[in-house]
Amino acid sequence: MSHFGLIIMAGREGEGNHAFLSVKSLKNEREINNYYRCLDELGEGDYGKTYEVEHVSNGRRYAMKVQQFERVAPGAVVTQWSNPHEGVRKIYKEMVILHRILPRHRNIIELKDLLMSDNTVYMVLELCARKNLSHFYPIANNRSGSRIFKQIVEATHFIHQHGVLHMDLHADNILFTDDTMTESKIIDFGLSVYKPALAVRVHANFNHLEWFNIDEVSGRRNDNSVPQDDIEALGEILHCILAGTDVGAESDEEELTLDEQEPRMDIFDQQAMDLLELIGPEDFRRGALPTMYQILSHPWLA
Numbered sequence: 001m002s003h004f005g006l007i008i009m010a011g012r013e014g015e016g017n018h019a020f021l022s023v024k025s026l027k028n029e030r031e032i033n034n035y036y037r038c039l040d041e042l043g044e045g046d047y048g049k050t051y052e053v054e055h056v057s058n059g060r061r062y063a064m065k066v067q068q069f070e071r072v073a074p075g076a077v078v079t080q081w082s083n084p085h086e087g088v089r090k091i092y093k094e095m096v097i098l099h100r101i102l103p104r105h106r107n108i109i110e111l112k113d114l115l116m117s118d119n120t121v122y123m124v125l126e127l128c129a130r131k132n133l134s135h136f137y138p139i140a141n142n143r144s145g146s147r148i149f150k151q152i153v154e155a156t157h158f159i160h161q162h163g164v165l166h167m168d169l170h171a172d173n174i175l176f177t178d179d180t181m182t183e184s185k186i187i188d189f190g191l192s193v194y195k196p197a198l199a200v201r202v203h204a205n206f207n208h209l210e211w212f213n214i215d216e217v218s219g220r221r222n223d224n225s226v227p228q229d230d231i232e233a234l235g236e237i238l239h240c241i242l243a244g245t246d247v248g249a250e251s252d253e254e255e256l257t258l259d260e261q262e263p264r265m266d267i268f269d270q271q272a273m274d275l276l277e278l279i280g281p282e283d284f285r286r287g288a289l290p291t292m293y294q295i296l297s298h299p300w301l302a
């Protein structure tokens with residue numbers, strides 16, 4: 001049975017404490033219009049686009065991530081340049097992570113609905129504002145910086161506890177619920193990795209053997225991702241908060257001067273600098289990376 005067939009079969013009503021989400025199967029692409037009206041484009045990624053949509057019957061607004069995948073013909077050839085299974089695998093993994101592995105968390109985007117046609121997946125997500133971390137960096141101060149960074153660290157810790165490494169934590173993938181920029185949400189689990197051996201919490205009896213091919217989770221697929229990869233990304237984010245700008249962002253404009261990359265010590269206190277020296281980029285770091293528990297108990301996040 002295909003991965004997508006499996007996801008429809010495996011959801012059982014009333015299971016665990018996660019509100020059951022049934023997968024709607026669409027006969028064709030047009031049928032999506034019976035459920036959601038498309039209002040505006042929010043963003044575009046490698047595999048599709050994300051739109052602001054309105055539920056046809058209750059008028060509520062959501063974000064809908066639409067991803068198309070190519071059906072993989074039996075015996076399709078994997079080459080150095082193209083692997084026809086990769087797109088399907090990426091989309092499937094994101095769906096399973098959001099749909100089954102992670103319970104609800106206030107700082108992780110919530111999956112609200114899931115629809116599928118023959119070659120398209122529609123992930124309906126809670127709608128965030130058009131504000132991401134890069135809008136927050138210039139206005140961050142010691143108090144708001146610590147509050148938002150703590151939200152991101154706690155959500156990342158929660159993800160890790162369930163055996164998931166995000167692997168793509170940066171400004172574009174951390175949105176705010178509204179323009180006040182007080183509540184953040186981690187999005188985009190497209191590059192995430194699921195490692196059951198890392199899980200110390202299991203949601204709703206999630207059994208990875210029902211959902212993933214054993215090669216995928218056994219390390220046989222040559223995946224070297226570790227929690228430290230996310231911790232390093234958190235260190236980069238902290239540097240940006242303290243510098244007040246997206247330090248590593250690709251831009252057509254001139255590169256930032258060294259001065260512009262410096263932590264703003266007139267705004268942030270010594271505790272913030274101490275945390276930067278623990279987890280920040282190598283220019284700042286004093287020693288080996290601490291664990292998530294050590295980061296969470298740091299006084300700047302108290």
Ligand SMILES: Nc1ncnc2c1ncn2[C@@H]1O[C@H](COP(=O)(O)OP(=O)(O)OP(=O)(O)O)[C@@H](O)[C@H]1O
Pocket residue numbers: 042043044045046047048049050063065109125126127128129130172173175187188189190
């Ligand atoms: N829940 C949401 N609310 C508002 N906007 C969103 C939401 N989810 C995604 N977006 C917007 O759509 C963009 C693309 O979303 P996302 O990163 O999930 O897609 P992607 O196809 O995986 O992208 P990429 O290939 O760049 O990783 C985001 O950067 C963001 O601007």
